[in-house]
Every structure is written in C-alpha cells, then in structure tokens.
Amino acid sequence: MVSLQDRLGDDIENVEMEEIDDHGEGEGQEDRLLPGQDGDLEGAGDQEYKVEFHLRTIWVVLGSILAAGLVYAALVAFTKTFIVKDHLLEESVEMKGVGGFRRPASDYILDPTWDFDAPNKIRHYKWTVTDIVANPDGVFRPMLTINGLFPGPMIECNDGDNIVIDVDNQSVNATAIHFHGLFQNGTNWMDGTIGVTQCPIAPRKKFQYKFTVTGQSGTYYYHSHQAVTASDGLYGPLVIHDRREKDMQRMVEFEYASDRVVMLQDYYHDLSSGLLKSTLEPGSESSPIPDGALINGLNCQDCSQLPTRLCDNSTCASPELDLTSNANHRLRIINVGAFAWFQVSVDEHQFAITEVDGTEILPSYDTRLMISPAQRYSIVVTTNQTKADSFWFRARLATHCFNEPQLAVPGTEEVKAAIYYTPMGPRRDTTVVRSQPTPRDWSPGMEVECRDMNTTVYTPSHYMPAPAVADHSYYLRSNLEIGDWRLERGFFNTSTFRPNLQQPSLHRTVDGLSSGNETFTATSKVDGVNSVAYDLKNEFSIQHTGIKVVDVVVQNYDEGNHPMHLHGHKFWVLGQGHGMFPGYESLNLLPEGKGVAEGHEDILDSVIRRDVATAEGFGWLVLRFIADNSGVWNFHCHMAWHSEAGLSLNFLSRVDEIAKWEIPEANRQLCASSVEELEKGSTPKDSQWFGFGIGD
Numbered sequence: 059m060v061s062l063q064d065r066l067g068d069d070i071e072n073v074e075m076e077e078i079d080d081h082g083e084g085e086g087q088e089d090r091l092l093p094g095q096d097g098d099l100e101g102a103g104d105q106e107y108k109v110e111f112h113l114r115t116i117w118v119v120l121g122s123i124l125a126a127g128l129v130y131a132a133l134v135a136f137t138k139t140f141i142v143k144d145h146l147l148e149e150s151v152e153m154k155g156v157g158g159f160r161r162p163a164s165d166y167i168l169d170p171t172w173d174f175d176a177p178n179k180i181r182h183y184k185w186t187v188t189d190i191v192a193n194p195d196g197v198f199r200p201m202l203t204i205n206g207l208f209p210g211p212m213i214e215c216n217d218g219d220n221i222v223i224d225v226d227n228q229s230v231n232a233t234a235i236h237f238h239g240l241f242q243n244g245t246n247w248m249d250g251t252i253g254v255t256q257c258p259i260a261p262r263k264k265f266q267y268k269f270t271v272t273g274q275s276g277t278y279y280y281h282s283h284q285a286v287t288a289s290d291g292l293y294g295p296l297v298i299h300d301r302r303e304k305d306m307q308r309m310v311e312f313e314y315a316s317d318r319v320v321m322l323q324d325y326y327h328d329l330s331s332g333l334l335k336s337t338l339e340p341g342s343e344s345s346p347i348p349d350g351a352l353i354n355g356l357n358c359q360d361c362s363q364l365p366t367r368l369c370d371n372s373t374c375a376s377p378e379l380d381l382t383s384n385a386n387h388r389l390r391i392i393n394v395g396a397f398a399w400f401q402v403s404v405d406e407h408q409f410a411i412t413e414v415d416g417t418e419i420l421p422s423y424d425t426r427l428m429i430s431p432a433q434r435y436s437i438v439v440t441t442n443q444t445k446a447d448s449f450w451f452r453a454r455l456a457t458h459c460f461n462e463p464q465l466a467v468p469g470t471e472e473v474k475a476a477i478y479y480t481p482m483g484p485r486r487d488t489t490v491v492r493s494q495p496t497p498r499d500w501s502p503g504m505e506v507e508c509r510d511m512n513t514t515v516y517t518p519s520h521y522m523p524a525p526a527v528a529d530h531s532y533y534l535r536s537n538l539e540i541g542d543w544r545l546e547r548g549f550f551n552t553s554t555f556r557p558n559l560q561q562p563s564l565h566r567t568v569d570g571l572s573s574g575n576e577t578f579t580a581t582s583k584v585d586g587v588n589s590v591a592y593d594l595k596n597e598f599s600i601q602h603t604g605i606k607v608v609d610v611v612v613q614n615y616d617e618g619n620h621p622m623h624l625h626g627h628k629f630w631v632l633g634q635g636h637g638m639f640p641g642y643e644s645l646n647l648l649p650e651g652k653g654v655a656e657g658h659e660d661i662l663d664s665v666i667r668r669d670v671a672t673a674e675g676f677g678w679l680v681l682r683f684i685a686d687n688s689g690v691w692n693f694h695c696h697m698a699w700h701s702e703a704g705l706s707l708n709f710l711s712r713v714d715e716i717a718k719w720e721i722p723e724a725n726r727q728l729c730a731s732s733v734e735e736l737e738k739g740s741t742p743k744d745s746q747w748f749g750f751g752i753g754d
Contacts, residue, residue, distance in 0.1 A: 159192045161207040163377070166295065166354055168214060168317040174301050178218040183211070186226045187233055187292065195350055195357040196371030197327045197364060201291040202229060202282070209355040209394075210280070210294025212319060217275050217298055223267040225259060231331075231739025232258035232731075235267060236283040237296060238432060239416055239669045241626055245269040246564060246689030247725050249625055250283050252740075253557020254692045254708060255564045258284055260731035261738060265724065275300035276416030277319070277390040277434040285741045286330035286698040289396040295319040297390065298416075306519060310421055312412065312438055315385035320475070322402075322429070322453045324348035324395035325357070327367060330698075335742050337699050340544040344461040345397055345699035351455055351473040353377040363467045377475035379451060381441050382482055388412070389451075390436050393429045396698040399456035399508045399619075402427040402437075404477065405449040405498040409437040411516070415668035416628070418519040425500050428456070428511055430621035432670045432696035435511075439477075447479040448495040459508040459619065508619045509674040513631060513666040524630035524662040524682050528651030530585060531609035532600060536673060536695070536705060537616050545744060548695065548705025553598035555694075555706035559736045560729050563597065563708055564690040564721070571717035582713050592708075601710035605686040608709070609651040610693075612681070613639055614673035620700060621672045622679065624709070626691040628667040629683040639678035651682065670696055688712040688719075702741045 185204045192201050192208060204210040215221060227233050236250035248269045249255040259265045278296040281288035297319065300306070307313045326333060326348055333346040350359060356377040361369035381387045390413070393400055403426050410421035413436035427435055443449070454472040457463040465471050476495055540546045547554040558566075570578030570591060578591045585602045592599040602608065609632070614620055633645045642649050646658035654661055673679040694706035710716065729736075 159190055159208050161209055166212055166319040174299055174303055180220045180222055181215050182222045184224045187229045189229050194352055194355050196359040196361055196369045196374045198368045199327055200329055203291055208291050213296040215271055215298055217271055217300055220270050226264045227259045230261055232260050232284055232736050234258050234283045235280050237280045239278040241687055242269055243272055243687055251692050252283050253559050253562050254690055256562055256725055257729040258736045260735035271298055274416055276413055279392050284739050285702055286334050286396055287739055289330045293394045312386055314388045315382050317388040319390045321354050321392045321394045322400045323352045324398035325350050325352045334702060340747055343546050347460055347462055348398055349466055350470040353473050353475050357473050379475050379477045380480045381477055383441050383479045385441055387439050388436055392434045393431050395431050399430050399459060400453045401456060401505055403452050403500050404439055406443055407439050409439045412436045412438055415670060417667050419516045420519060422516050428505055430672055432623055441479050449477045450495050451475040451477050456508050458506055510672045516666050517664050524665050525607045526654050528609040529606040531650045533611045536612050536614050536620055548700050548703040550598055550707050553594055554704030556596040560733055567716055568719050568721055598707035599710060601713050602685045603714045608683055608685050610681045611639055612673045612679040614677050617675045619672050619674045620695040621670050623670045623696045624693045626687045626689055627683045628669050629681040630665045630667050631671045632680040632682050634679045636677045685711040688715040
C-alpha cells in the first residue's frame, strides 16, 4: 500500500517547522493585484497551510464532491501525520471554493488604460510570504506564495517610479527577493542577493524593499534568491513602461490591442530543498529533471500516470489566451524556471520578436523562440488567420539538453495554452464550453541545441553602441568539476562560490573600507582580482575603481550550457560560439579588446544589450559592460542547480564610491538573526556529509 508520505514525495520531510507568532496575514495589496481575496489564513500552530480547490463550472460540483472530500480527508490526515505530529501542534486546514490559491489569469494582462505620462509616484505593495499545500497541475505539494496566491502578483510601473514592498516572511524558511535585471542604481543593498548584498529575511521577520526604477523599461521579474526556493513558487513579473512606448509602437507599425505576461516554468513535484540536497551530495553528477511545466502557474497532469503522487486534476486548469481577431497582441515571455530551456511557437502564426531582456528591437520575424532560464522576449502575434479561430501556443521543454532526456511521464514535456480568436465587443459567455484547437504544429520540430537566438540579426530600436576599447579583459574558465569526496561543484577558474549569510560581501566591504581596515584599504585602488580582502577559493571578486569598460570571456569546459546573468548591469554580447574562443581577431577587434580592427569601425554600433547570455556546451561567450554602477554585483549561471553548486562570482564596481557608503540600519538588523535562522532553506554546506569544515 502506498503511503501519503510516498505520494507527496520524500522531500516533505525536509520542511523545517518553527513556531508561528500569533498574528494575521497582514494587509492586502492593491485591489488590482488581489481580486477575489476573501479571507485570512487561520493559525495552524507551527505551520499555516491552505488546501484550496476550485471547480471550473457549477455543473461539475456534484460529480466532484466525493473526490474532493476524499482528497480533503487525505490532506488532513497527511498534515496531522507528517506536518504537525512531531511538533505537538494544533492542525488547521482551510478548504476554499472557486478561485482558491490560483491567481486569476487577468492579473497578468497589463492595464489597457495605463497612463504612460503620469507623474512619478510611489507604488506600495504589502506581501506576506506563506507556505501552503496546493496542486497547480493536479499534484499536491508544499509551495511558497505571496499573500496565499500563486504565482506572485505583477508589478507594473513607469520608468522613474518608486517601488516600496513590505515583505512579511511567515514562511518556515528564510528568504530574500531579487528584482532580476533592475539596475538598483544607488540602492545596491536592495538587490536581494543573499550573502552578497543582504542577509536573508529570517522566518517571522519583516523587511522593506525600497528603490527607484531609473533608466530602463521592458519586461523583468522578481524571484527568491535563497537557494532554489524560487522553484517552489516565489516569483512574479515586473513590467516597466517607457514614456515613449506608444510612440515606439507607432514607429514600427505595431500598435497592439492587448499586452500580457506569459511566464514559463519547469515544474517539480518535490521541494527544492530535497532536490538540491540530492543534487549536491557525493557521487551526484546531474541536475534534477523537471516533472513537467506550467504557463502562468497552470497545467493539468494525467493523475492516472502518477500512481505514487497525491493528485486531483479535477481542480486544475489549462491556460487560455483570448485575443481579439485582426489585431496585434504583445506576449511578454519570461522563463522563470530553475533549469530548462523552452522552445516556444504558435501554430500557423509567424510572430515578431520586439524585445530582448528589456531592450526594444526592430521587429524580427520567426516561428520558433528558444529561451533560457531568466531570459525574456516580447513577441507580437497578429490574429489574422482565416482557416480557424483557435490555435495552440506551445512551450516545449528542451529535454535533449538534459543528461537524462526522458521525463518521468512521457508527453509532459510540452505545456500548451489555447489561443482563441474573439470578436470585439461584449465579453464571451464563460458558461459555454469551447472545443480545443486542432493541432497544427510547425515543421521542422524541436531544436537539438540549447543556445541563444542569433541576436546578431536583431537591431536595437535605440542605438547605444558598445565602447570601442575595453580597459580590462578577464578570462573565466567555467565548469562543473568533481573534486574531493566525489563532490561535483561549479567553478569559475579555481573558485567555487559560498555565500556568507551573516556577513554579506557588501557589508564586509563597506565596513572594511570605512573603518580603515588595511586588508581592504591597501587594495582599494587596485583594478582586477582581489585575493587579499576576499577568499579566492570561495568568494572570487573582481573590482574596479572609477568607471571602467570591462570584457568578460567565458570559456565553457562543460558539456552543458550556462546562461550567465550579471546583476546591476546590461552587457553587450560581443560574440558567442562553439569550441575554443578563437580570439578577439575573429570579432574584428584588437587583442584584449583594446579597439576595433581597421575597416570595421561600425562593428559595435548595433550590438544587442541584455542581462542573460549563454555559453553553450563546450563553447565560449564574450561580454562587455561599463562598470559604472557602484556596488557589489553577482555574476552567475542562472541554471539554479549550477549557481547553488558554486558557479558564481562578484564584480565590485566603483570601489571609490562604495567606501563612502553606510549600510542602512534595516539591512543590518536582518543580520542580527541567529545563523540557525538565516540558514533555514539555504544551500546545504559540504560539511554536512562529513562533519568537518569543507566549504564552511
């Protein structure tokens, strides 16, 4: 007989339980972000759980009541037996009606009446991070949510707006929120990078993120930066509007009737904490394979194929996109996943790519889109087909890039959203059941290599040429290597990163410089690798004073690809390819990036800028950025299992300015929590397998 423990997965045992203070969820967000929120969670002793069901139409209520009752009873038994039994707690499980934990699809449609010319304002949000048990694709599992809903709410703002987010961490684990792709100019301590710019927000603690969005626009997102907990549900979209946005639409003849976010997630049925532990344990040489995928948190698994899981797909929903006929529609696609690439297509529709990681480009037409973790692309789909009025939007996991390409359940590698053409006028009758689209996929099929789209054919809408001369060029050897005690870890050169959760790099840097600590002051004016103030073995740090132009050459010695992300900056992608880096001459540049080859003076005029670019398997990548944004900025692979294995380093920009800073008291207070509290949910130390200080 299969136990509930087995059906929910072994990793449930890894959830840490601590006492919850007797207070409520906190205030709700703006109405637009939380429509239909109708109650607070009840106290559940050490742990608060919501088990929520929703029924798509009233006519299935009677047919589902028995199944719902059985699942409800099973979850109550599970919670009593495996969640609260060993902690002598009271149990409380809440069962809600229509809506449940699922965020309404309308929350990811941008405001059609948005005022692009509005005076800059403060946009204030109140978020309570909670643990729930939920079944986004039918399979029940513990999850992290913001205000009890999954996925997280959308932040929509104008360039120049001030963002204030009050985070109340009622989760059992520590957390932090990183705003991916945002410059955080002047607010480096709000970057949300644990061990680099801040200490974690311990359980039952609060913290306020406060920053100004300046000098950027486009599609971004936020996610937890504690281990791989973003994979457990703590993420959401962030869209910044340019005041010239409507003018730019008209300039390229692409005014669109609707604008929405489409988040793609590789989805795991087990907690990230257990998966990460098994990934990093001795003898492991591969990352965990996802169990499927979600679009905006939605999909439906076939429960009959999952006999060892507690599954109820009567309450799940497949995503749908209602698009008015004969119009242009912008889809802001974000890969919020931990590991997998997606290939995106729309049956019988060519689309125009118009944005790459927040950089607007002139329309570039394609029928396929390959998108790595953390990348964002906007595509514009024109609803002008006449053969049918419904089509599939397809997002397919690039399984050929996995060490084990076969998913546990065949057929789950593709998640689809039904696109329905709708007429202008009144909203459709939602009680009418619509037939699914007839499959008409493009040919040829799946790409066989996980590498970036060919951005050399893209032309930015606004030219920002890369500087012709680099002040410094750094060669980084990236690899996943097996070392002592059969541990596979990520390395840049000879360094594998280990964050200090109670003394972040930024805090130690500011304190060392301001106190006159000779270890820091003696090297403060040096450009390059600082192995004096920072431990080169576990905290690879490259620093610069003043404003410098920096090149980074990443040579990938691993058979897998590594999408590289730099916090606080956008970089120009000077080149990328397979094999060994052929040298700057192959890019029509002088050695070490010290200029442009004769006759190629315009070679850098239209190079694309973005914040995630990939070094393909056994390939190379050359990036150029201006180190003008003061702070300590993480540079890492955005495959979460790789970054947590250590494939990460720090760039310190404008050390001369950092020396003048003071860390806000609220940030220092986060570090006052005990190490035991800060480490909850963090990446396990190497020493846990051996009992002594490897990697501590």
